[in-house]
Amino acid sequence: MKRLLRRLRAELFATRTDAVLSVVLISLISLAAFGVLRWAFTQAQWAVIRVNSTLFAVGRYPVEQQWRVWLLTALLVAASGATWGLLRAHPRPDRTGVLWPRNDRIAATLLVVLGLWRPWAMGLTVSIQARWWGLVALLLLVRWLAGRFGRRFGPTGLRLVALMWPVLYLVGMVLISGGLGLVTVSPSEWGGLMLTLLASSFAILLCFPIGVLLALGRRSDLPLLRWGSVLYIEFIRGAPLITLLFLGQNILGFLLPGGLAPERVWRAAWVLTFFAAAYLAEAVRSGLAAVPQGQLEAARSLGLSHPKALQHVVLPQALRVALPAMVGQFISLLQDTTLLSLIGLLELLGTARTVMANPAFLGRNGEVYLTLAVLFWGCCAALGLGSRALERRLDPHAVPTAT
Amino acid sequence: MAPVPPAKPTPSSLPAPKPPWWRDRRVVPWVVQAVVGLLVLLLIAFLLGNLIRNLTAAGLLLSWRWLQQPAGFDISESVIPFNAQLPYWRALAAGLVNTIRAVLVGLVGATLMGCLVGMASFSHNGLLRRLARVYVEVVRNIPLLLQLVFWYFVVFLTLPNGVAAIQLPGVVLAKSGLYIAGLGEGLRWMGPTLVNGVWQAPVRLSVEFGALLTGLIVYSGAFIAEVVRGGIAAVPKGQWEAASSLGLSWFATLRRIVLPQSLRVIVPGLNTQYISLAKNSSLAVAVGYTDLYSVAETTLNQTGRAVEVILVLLAAYLTLDLLISALMNGLNHLVQIRER
Numbered sequence: 242m243k244r245l246l247r248r249l250r251a252e253l254f255a256t257r258t259d260a261v262l263s264v265v266l267i268s269l270i271s272l273a274a275f276g277v278l279r280w281a282f283t284q285a286q287w288a289v290i291r292v293n294s295t296l297f298a299v300g301r302y303p304v305e306q307q308w309r310v311w312l313l314t315a316l317l318v319a320a321s322g323a324t325w326g327l328l329r330a331h332p333r334p335d336r337t338g339v340l341w342p343r344n345d346r347i348a349a350t351l352l353v354v355l356g357l358w359r360p361w362a363m364g365l366t367v368s369i370q371a372r373w374w375g376l377v378a379l380l381l382l383v384r385w386l387a388g389r390f391g392r393r394f395g396p397t398g399l400r401l402v403a404l405m406w407p408v409l410y411l412v413g414m415v416l417i418s419g420g421l422g423l424v425t426v427s428p429s430e431w432g433g434l435m436l437t438l439l440a441s442s443f444a445i446l447l448c449f450p451i452g453v454l455l456a457l458g459r460r461s462d463l464p465l466l467r468w469g470s471v472l473y474i475e476f477i478r479g480a481p482l483i484t485l486l487f488l489g490q491n492i493l494g495f496l497l498p499g500g501l502a503p504e505r506v507w508r509a510a511w512v513l514t515f516f517a518a519a520y521l522a523e524a525v526r527s528g529l530a531a532v533p534q535g536q537l538e539a540a541r542s543l544g545l546s547h548p549k550a551l552q553h554v555v556l557p558q559a560l561r562v563a564l565p566a567m568v569g570q571f572i573s574l575l576q577d578t579t580l581l582s583l584i585g586l587l588e589l590l591g592t593a594r595t596v597m598a599n600p601a602f603l604g605r606n607g608e609v610y611l612t613l614a615v616l617f618w619g620c621c622a623a624l625g626l627g628s629r630a631l632e633r634r635l636d637p638h639a640v641p642t643a644t
Numbered sequence: 645m646a647p648v649p650p651a652k653p654t655p656s657s658l659p660a661p662k663p664p665w666w667r668d669r670r671v672v673p674w675v676v677q678a679v680v681g682l683l684v685l686l687l688i689a690f691l692l693g694n695l696i697r698n699l700t701a702a703g704l705l706l707s708w709r710w711l712q713q714p715a716g717f718d719i720s721e722s723v724i725p726f727n728a729q730l731p732y733w734r735a736l737a738a739g740l741v742n743t744i745r746a747v748l749v750g751l752v753g754a755t756l757m758g759c760l761v762g763m764a765s766f767s768h769n770g771l772l773r774r775l776a777r778v779y780v781e782v783v784r785n786i787p788l789l790l791q792l793v794f795w796y797f798v799v800f801l802t803l804p805n806g807v808a809a810i811q812l813p814g815v816v817l818a819k820s821g822l823y824i825a826g827l828g829e830g831l832r833w834m835g836p837t838l839v840n841g842v843w844q845a846p847v848r849l850s851v852e853f854g855a856l857l858t859g860l861i862v863y864s865g866a867f868i869a870e871v872v873r874g875g876i877a878a879v880p881k882g883q884w885e886a887a888s889s890l891g892l893s894w895f896a897t898l899r900r901i902v903l904p905q906s907l908r909v910i911v912p913g914l915n916t917q918y919i920s921l922a923k924n925s926s927l928a929v930a931v932g933y934t935d936l937y938s939v940a941e942t943t944l945n946q947t948g949r950a951v952e953v954i955l956v957l958l959a960a961y962l963t964l965d966l967l968i969s970a971l972m973n974g975l976n977h978l979v980q981i982r983e984r
Contacts, residue, residue, distance in 0.1 A: 252769070252770030253770055253771055255768060255769075256768070259768060259769045262769050262772060263769060263771050266769075266771050266775065267771070270775075463673050463676060463677050465677040465681050466677065469680070469681075469684065476962075479958075479961060479962040479966075480923070480958050480961055481924070481961055483927065483929070484926065484937065484954065484957045484958060484961065487944075487957075488954050491944065492950050492951060492954060494698070495694065495698040495699060495702075496691045496695050496698075497694055572785070576785075576786075576787035579789040579790055580927075582789070583789075583927075583929065590790060590793070606793075606794075610793060610794045610797070610798060613790055614790055614791075617785065617786050617790065618782065618785045618786055621784075621785035621786075622785050625785070
């Protein structure tokens with residue numbers, strides 16, 4: 242108690258100016274918090290979220306096909322659990338192998354509380370509540386199993402994880418769009434959070450190879466490759482995304498032979514991909530610049546060919562350096578998907594706009610936008626946290642500490 | 645790493661045999677470039693050929709004559725005089741001026757905001773420091789478009805009108821617009837006044853402009869704050885200690901010692917942020933502010949001239965970016981340390 246008081250005094254009331262500042266700030270913050278809480282519990286009508294929760298989640302995806310989305314969610318949850326457990330079973334170099342470190346216990350508690358309370362608080366039907374509970378249970382079960390028995394497989398386990406996600410992605414695409422015996426659901430019926438995540442994951446996956454190639458091209462000795470890459474990168478970075486999306490919607494049809502232009506959703510996803518590739522290329526380029534020239538020369542003098550030297554020696558080091566910047570780009574890509582609403586696609590923000598155009602929910606902007614903000618904040622913050630964890634795991638200089 | 649095959653022993657007296665052309669270091673790069681160049685050229689030719697064929701079929705071959713036709717739509721707040729009878733190029737120019745206006749005010753506001761928050765993250769006061777962190781972390785992780793529609797629909801469109809409007813010294817915030825004190829008729833200082841239930845003031849901004857500006861300033865301010873924070877952190881700690889042992893206060897240290905030295909780290913970072921602010925201003929269309937993009941969209945819907953409109957848009961934004969870059973490069977030149 243005494244230590245707490247002493248710390249408070251040092252942090253907030255060290256000098257007279259500090260004290261005045263602290264008092265003003267504390268009163269402002271409490272006023273704001275009080276106002277927001279009062280609004281949230283007395284004035285806000287959360288029915289708009291409750292009634293439209295399916296719309297926000299999957300858009301106008303046909304009701305009788307929604308089991309596919311649930312199945313995909315369950316697969317994703319299981320895969321996340323397996324990855325989480327395996328990562329703990331193979332602790333990163335600066336940690337001793339504790340199966341349930343404190344952060345994990347906090348995360349698990351948070352998940353259980355959210356998974357149990359949120360569906361109930363939203364007043365979802367019992368069957369859907371039960372599904373959410375099942376998902377949380379599945380996550381924790383797989384996490385426990387993978388953590389408990391993961392070490393038996395040795396390092397193959399981690400390699401399997403790296404393989405599992407791309408396979409899962411393909412399975413997910415088939416599950417959502419149909420084919421292979423499933424009824425086809427046209428992309429115009431996708432929407433909500435599902436479309437946001439689909440578009441951003443598609444662009445993130447595909448912009449990576451394109452971005453790396455562009456970055457290598459920009460640093461190449463061959464003038465044509467270099468100038469081509471520079472031209473592309475600077476052109477894309479000079480234009481606002483909205484004009485490029487506009488270009489994709491209105492001009493792509495003219496650029497391709499009749500009937501070959503893809504569906505509107507796919508056009509937007511491709512534009513996002515090519516847009517993000519230019520920014521990613523710059524991130525990768527900064528990483529490449531951080532690798533000393535001697536690395537390439539040493540690899541070449543060992544007899545590796547130029548592409549081999551890049552692939553095995555230079556790129557792994559460059560990508561590790563570029564990781565924070567790359568994840569920053571991925572985060573802004575996830576945020577940029579909101580722009581799809583401006584060209585009439587019903588991703589999260591587009592869905593929100595259609596919901597609020599409904600006279601029954603007129604003027605419920607605050608509730609809807611606040612919910613979306615929390616959702617986006619959660620996704621982006623999670624990406625940032627993941628990136629920091631990955632950075633430490635890949636750090637070659639990490640020293641084992643007892644935590 | 646693959647094991648390196650042992651080199652074949654060659655008698656050193658003989659000259660090395662000439663490698664075949666596909667392994668010749670002087671030939672391969674040119675072959676690679678020729679192949680890539682040919683592929684790119686073929687792709688461009690394919691796309692252009694389709695474009696011309698499809699445009700001819702639609703009767704929309706490239707032409708700029710439509711720029712002279714009357715626009716037929718009005719622009720609610722135009723700095724340069726505009727009405728619906730004026731031609732399209734005047735409409736696009738009015739949109740461009742509106743964009744530049746938003747970017748200029750946004751740049752100033754975001755820089756102030758970013759500097760204040762960046763400085764606050766070095767305050768002695770723990771609460772202020774944490775508040776600065778929370779602001780940056782919250783704002784950076786929420787899409788700008790979402791923030792813009794929030795400011796517009798939730799904040800600015802719910803402002804009260806008339807007597808109930810929010811009155812601050814020199815500024816009145818009402819649903820009908822933002823009224824700011826300024827030099828009125830006869831160069832006299834005039835504050836906002838209520839005349840017959842309608843606010844009047846020398847400077848009136850629309851709520852659309854207000855929402856766009858607030859959104860841009862709050863969003864870019866967070867990114868600029870990070871740039872400023874990085875710049876201040878790059879100044880060695882000894883500078884702080886030396887200044888305070890000379891008896892300078894916290895603020896004086898920051899203003900006279902630390903900030904001048906951190907400028908050479910800050911300015912290049914600001915360049916990127918300014919350009920992205922200029923590009924982000926195109927999201928004004930979501931809050932109903934008629935900027936260049938919004939005018940261009942209306943023009944496209946009326947004329948169907950997609951290619952020309954896109955060319956105008958891209959050229960305008962590229963020019964704006966280059967202008968900002970050139971200015972910031974000049975500034976960067978000024979703040980770099982000159983060594984004797």
